[in-house]
Amino acid sequence: MTLMSRPASRSLGNIDVVTLRLGQDTLAIRAEMLREVLEPVSITRVPGAPEFCCGLVNVRGTVVPLSDLRVTFGMPRTPLGPDSRILVLDLPLSGRASVVGIVADAVHEVTRVESHMLQTVPAVGTRWPPQFIEAIARIGGNFVMLPDIPAIFAAFLGGQSATTVGPQGQGAAA
Amino acid sequence: MIDAETLAIFRTEADGLVESLEAGLLTLQERPGDRSVIDQVFRDLHTLKGTGGMFGQTELAAFVHGFESAFEAIRSGTSVASPALIAVCLKAHDHIMSLLAGERPGGAGTILADLATAVSGSAPADEQILPEVPTEASASASQESGAKTIPMMRISAERLDEMMDRVGELVIAEARLAEIAARSGVPALVSVTEDIQRLASSMRDATMSIRMTPISSITGRFRRLVHDLARQLDKPIDLVIEGEETELDKAVVEQLAEPLMHLIRNAADHGIEDAATRSRLGKSPSGQIRLSARQSGGEVEVELADDGRGLDEARIRAKAIDLGLLGLDADVGSADLQRLILSPGFSTAQQVTELSGRGVGMDVVRRTVSELRGSVDIASSSGSGTRVVIRLPLTLAIISGLLVEVAGERFTIPLSTVEEIVELPERSGPADASSRFLDIRGRLVPTMSLREVFASPPAPEMFPKVVIVGASGARVGLVVDRIIGSNQTVIKQLSPLHAGVSTFSGATILGDGAVALILDVATLVNQSKRPAPIERHLQEVLA
Numbered sequence: 001m002t003l004m005s006r007p008a009s010r011s012l013g014n015i016d017v018v019t020l021r022l023g024q025d026t027l028a029i030r031a032e033m034l035r036e037v038l039e040p041v042s043i044t045r046v047p048g049a050p051e052f053c054c055g056l057v058n059v060r061g062t063v064v065p066l067s068d069l070r071v072t073f074g075m076p077r078t079p080l081g082p083d084s085r086i087l088v089l090d091l092p093l094s095g096r097a098s099v100v101g102i103v104a105d106a107v108h109e110v111t112r113v114e115s116h117m118l119q120t121v122p123a124v125g126t127r128w129p130p131q132f133i134e135a136i137a138r139i140g141g142n143f144v145m146l147p148d149i150p151a152i153f154a155a156f157l158g159g160q161s162a163t164t165v166g167p168q169g170q171g172a173a174a
Numbered sequence: 175m176i177d178a179e180t181l182a183i184f185r186t187e188a189d190g191l192v193e194s195l196e197a198g199l200l201t202l203q204e205r206p207g208d209r210s211v212i213d214q215v216f217r218d219l220h221t222l223k224g225t226g227g228m229f230g231q232t233e234l235a236a237f238v239h240g241f242e243s244a245f246e247a248i249r250s251g252t253s254v255a256s257p258a259l260i261a262v263c264l265k266a267h268d269h270i271m272s273l274l275a276g277e278r279p280g281g282a283g284t285i286l287a288d289l290a291t292a293v294s295g296s297a298p299a300d301e302q303i304l305p306e307v308p309t310e311a312s313a314s315a316s317q318e319s320g321a322k323t324i325p326m327m328r329i330s331a332e333r334l335d336e337m338m339d340r341v342g343e344l345v346i347a348e349a350r351l352a353e354i355a356a357r358s359g360v361p362a363l364v365s366v367t368e369d370i371q372r373l374a375s376s377m378r379d380a381t382m383s384i385r386m387t388p389i390s391s392i393t394g395r396f397r398r399l400v401h402d403l404a405r406q407l408d409k410p411i412d413l414v415i416e417g418e419e420t421e422l423d424k425a426v427v428e429q430l431a432e433p434l435m436h437l438i439r440n441a442a443d444h445g446i447e448d449a450a451t452r453s454r455l456g457k458s459p460s461g462q463i464r465l466s467a468r469q470s471g472g473e474v475e476v477e478l479a480d481d482g483r484g485l486d487e488a489r490i491r492a493k494a495i496d497l498g499l500l501g502l503d504a505d506v507g508s509a510d511l512q513r514l515i516l517s518p519g520f521s522t523a524q525q526v527t528e529l530s531g532r533g534v535g536m537d538v539v540r541r542t543v544s545e546l547r548g549s550v551d552i553a554s555s556s557g558s559g560t561r562v563v564i565r566l567p568l569t570l571a572i573i574s575g576l577l578v579e580v581a582g583e584r585f586t587i588p589l590s591t592v593e594e595i596v597e598l599p600e601r602s603g604p605a606d607a608s609s610r611f612l613d614i615r616g617r618l619v620p621t622m623s624l625r626e627v628f629a630s631p632p633a634p635e636m637f638p639k640v641v642i643v644g645a646s647g648a649r650v651g652l653v654v655d656r657i658i659g660s661n662q663t664v665i666k667q668l669s670p671l672h673a674g675v676s677t678f679s680g681a682t683i684l685g686d687g688a689v690a691l692i693l694d695v696a697t698l699v700n701q702s703k704r705p706a707p708i709e710r711h712l713q714e715v716l717a
Contacts, residue, residue, distance in 0.1 A: 044689040045583060046675055047628035053671040056681055056689040061343055063666040063681045063689050094670045157670055 013115050017137070019144060020087065020104035023075040028137055028144045029087065031110050035099065038086040051077070052156055057101055059088055066101040072152050073128055081105065091149060094157060102149075113137045118146075131155070184229040186328055188274050191222045192267065193394055199263050200397040206255040216242070216249050222270070234273045237282050241266045244289040259292040261405070264398070331424065334385060341374075341381045342572060342664040348374040349661060349685035378572055378662070382423075389467045389476070390418035392431045396438055400463060403442040410449055410460035411442055420467035422474050426546055426566055430476065433539040437478045437562055438463060440536070445482030445560055455557070457481065473548075473590070474568060479561040485554040487511050512552045516540040539564075547679045549645070549696045565645075565696075575663035575682065575692065578641065578654040581630035584690045586663050586682055587652070591643045591695040598638040598653055612640060612651050620702045621651035627677065627698070645696040652698065661685075665692060 017028035018037075036059075043066060044056040055066035066086065070077050083106040091100050121133045132155070134148040198215040205211065219242040226235035245263070247253040265285055272279040348371055355367035393415050400413040422430070446452075446461030453459050464479045487508060494500040494514050516536050539562075543550050548566035567573070567590075575586035596612070598621075611618040621640055625632065640651040665680040672678070679694040 042688045044681070044691065046672060046678070046691065047630070048677055049672055049675050056691070058683050058687050058689050061346065061683065063668075063683065065669040065671045067671065096670075098669055100669070100671070153671070157673075 014112060015115075015118075016110060016112050017139075017146065018087070018110045019108040019139060020085070021106040021108065022070060022073070022104060023078075025073075025075075026108070026139075026142065026144050027069075027104075028113070028139065028146050029089070029102075029149065030146070033089045033091060033149065035088040035090050037107055038088060038101075040080045040084050040086060043080075050156075053100075057086060059099065059101065062099060064088065064099050064101050066103065067153070068103050069147060069152065070103070072132060072147075072156075078105075089149065091153060093153060100153070111139060113139060180229065184225065184231070185274065187225055188222060191218050191225070192270055192274065194218050195222070195270075196264070196267050196398055197394045199260055199267060200394075200401060202255045203257060203260045203401070212249055212255070216245060219245060231273075233282075234270065237266075237273065237286070238270065240282075240286040241270075241289065244286070244293050247293045253293045256292075256295075258295065259289075262288045262292045264401070329384075334424070337381055338385065341378050344374050345378060345572065345662045345664050346683050346685075350687070353685040375662070382572065385424045386421040387424045387427045388418060389420050389422065389427060389430075392427055392434070393418055393465065395431070396434065396465060399435060399438055400442065403439065407442060408448070409442070409446055411446055412460055412462050413438075414462060414464045416464065416466035417468045420469055420474055422566060422568060429542055429546055430564070430566070433542045433564070434465070434476070434478065436536070436539055438465075441478065441480035441482065441560065445480040445484070447483055469568070473565050476564045476566065477561060478564075479559060481559040484556040484558060484560055485512055485515065485552075487556070490514055509553075512554055515552065516550060544676075547694065547696075549700075573663050573665060573692075574660060576641065576660050577658040577684070577690065578624075578639075578652075579656040579658055580624045580628060580654050583628070583630065584658065584684065584688070585624070585654075586661075586690050586692045587641055587643060588663075588679075588692065588695060589660055591645055593642045593644050593649065595657060596640050596642065596651075598640050612642075614642060614649075614651075617649075619649050619651050621653055622698065622702050623653040625653070625655075627701075643695045643699065645699045648699050648702075650699050650702040652693075663692065 016031040018031050018034055019026055019028045021027075038057075038059065041057055046054055046056060051068070052071040053065050053067045057064050057066050068077060080103065085104050085107045086101045087104055087107065088099060088101050091098055093100070117138045118135045120135055121130045128145065132148050132152050134146040134151075137144045137146055195215060195218040198211050198218060201211050202208065202215065219238055223235050223238040223242055226232075226238060241263075248255055248259070253259065262285070266289060269279055269282060269285055348367075351367050352371060355363045358364075396415070397413055400411055404411040441463050442461075446463070447455070447457075449459040452461065462481045465477070466479075467474060467476045469475075490511050491500065491506070494511070495502060495504075499514060500506060516539070540550055543564050543566070546566055548564055551563045551565075552560065553563070554560040567588075574589040576589050576592050577584055577586055579585075594614075596614070599612070610621050612621055613619075619642060624630075636655075638653050638655060639657050640653050641657070642649055642651050644650075661684075663682045666682060667680055668675070668678065676697045677694055678691045680692045681689050682692055684690050
């Protein structure tokens with residue numbers, strides 16, 4: 001192990017992740033933020049809400065917003081299928097502890113990624129917006145993206161206050 | 175030393191005393207000779223000293239002791255509560271506040287010396303000066319005013335919130351039980367369910383009534399604010415408060431303090447003219463700020479009015495054009511112009527001085543009030559003052575809702591806003607229902623198709639219903655597919671992710687576990703009220 005192969009930042013030590021399928025891609029999300037995985041439940045559409053978070057679900061008596069990372073990564077949105085799952089995540093929003101749900105086309109497994117299997121994102125050469133990728137991991141011989149969930153939601157919240165969204169988007173409480 | 179819990183008890187107790195002390199001092203300013211108030215202030219000081227000593231707050235106890243000793247002169251009648259003396263007393267009060275906050279403010283000696291000077295300078299006639307710190311106050315120990323008090327108990331807000339959460343869950347569970355019982359048709363189950371429903375609903379009412387707090391819990395600080403502003407700006411200003419007993423949910427009252435503070439500051443600073451100008455205009459030399467609160471239906475109206483110069487519409491128009499909010503020849507009515515001052519662009523300090531109008535904090539007002547699911551209206555007439563009316567829902571926690579269906583999706587309309595439900599007459603077909611007016615007993619009410627508002631998939635509406643709702647004095651008919659019924663609605667706030675969606679004020683969980691959105695009627699009414707382009711423009715500006 002040379003000095004060079006040490007993790008680039010403190011946050012990239014050995015981490016536990018849950019792997020999931022989104023469209024044709026496999027993603028990994030830090031297990032520490034995962035609260036639970038739900039079978040698709042009845043999703044309430046929020047008319048006028050941006051595509052990224054156009055739904056609400058009931059998670060044990062709490063109303064939780066449902067987000068779709070496929071919008072962030074420009075993937076086509078397909079209806080939920082039998083393998084689809086909702087990942088319930090603990091995530092601070094605007095500085096307040098919050099719970100959000102994200103859609104996955106399938107959830108695979110929880111696995112440990114050693115720090116030497118993690119690398120930072122090359123500035124060029126990926127088809128995904130690099131600011132939304134925390135790292136790339138090698139899991140079972142495949143490259144798997146770790147989306148930077150806090151960055152994705154922060155960017156959405158920031159963008160929302162800067163521009164109006166949709167016909168009903170003039171937010172009084174923005 | 176003392177542990178955190180004991181300290182918390184001390185703090186709660188001391189906070190109450192300090193608040194009462196300030197209120198007493200301010201009342202004394204209006205009625206310097208009022209014995210009962212003088213006694214009240216003295217009692218507060220005395221108790222504060224005792225409590226402070228008991229909890230090991232020696233610095234506080236020593237200072238309050240000095241304060242109390244000086245005040246003894248007023249109590250014994252050797253001094254009168256002159257405005258100058260009250261001003262020093264208020265400073266002493268502030269010193270106590272910062273001591274309580276755990277700060278280490280200096281200047282205790284100076285304040286006490288000032289107090290002594292003020293006391294000696296306020297002798298009623300040619301009375302003798304009182305020694306600065308007389309011997310240990312021989313004061314009679316504080317007597318709790320007995321007669322009308324009922325036993326009280328302090329409860330931490332946190333426990334109350336927790337209780338409200340539990341009641342909220344109980345109401346949801348009860349609704350589910352009711353559905354199951356109704357489906358089962360088992361008479362015993364139905365009867366038990368009815369009992370539980372009755373209990374849950376009285377439990378809910380009781381819990382909500384615990385949370386109701388009179389507005390008077392925040393008005394004390396406004397008296398102080400006006401007192402300070404009047405001195406600072408050198409303008410005589412009277413604050414008149416009406417309807418202090420009006421109650422609102424604790425959370426609403428607390429959040430209301432800041433916007434009201436901004437409004438009062440604006441009224442004093444920009445609205446009310448100085449005494450000379452006022453006299454020249456034939457107004458009474460001292461300006462008046464009137465804060466009034468009253469309950470009307472499911473809402474509480476809080477109004478802040480001043481008798482100052484009013485908004486300068488020409489300047490607002492000029493500024494709006496300057497900022498690119500209005501076109502040069504935009505045809506804008508008074509009401510819309512005045513509403514512009516709520517937009518964030520108008521609220522930087524530099525613009526305010528130029529504008530001779532309001533601005534500071536106005537968007538704080540708008541934002542806070544809309545977070546509380548309320549609305550703000552402004553009415554101003556040049557030369558005679560400005561009136562700002564804030565309308566707020568009584569509670570943030572549970573409301574009665576009317577559950578409706580639109581294209582297979584369910585939505586809740588706050589029942590307090592519903593005036594009546596009518597059938598949509600045949601002739602106004604669904605295709606253009608949004609542009610139709612309904613004749614409700616001789617009055618034309620605009621209708622809005624919720625299918626269109628929600629961009630729902632078009633489908634034939636067999637017998638659409640119109641729910642007539644009202645807010646801020648206007649009415650609109652919401653066209654829905656079906657009325658499901660009324661229910662107890664536990665309001666869940668929407669996450670910041672949905673902050674941009676103003677059509678809904680929250681969400682709730684239905685008996686079958688599904689989530690239903692709660693319509694923000696005020697927003698919908700506003701959308702229908704002004705179909706002209708200016709409204710869209712205003713909404714963009716105010717977004």
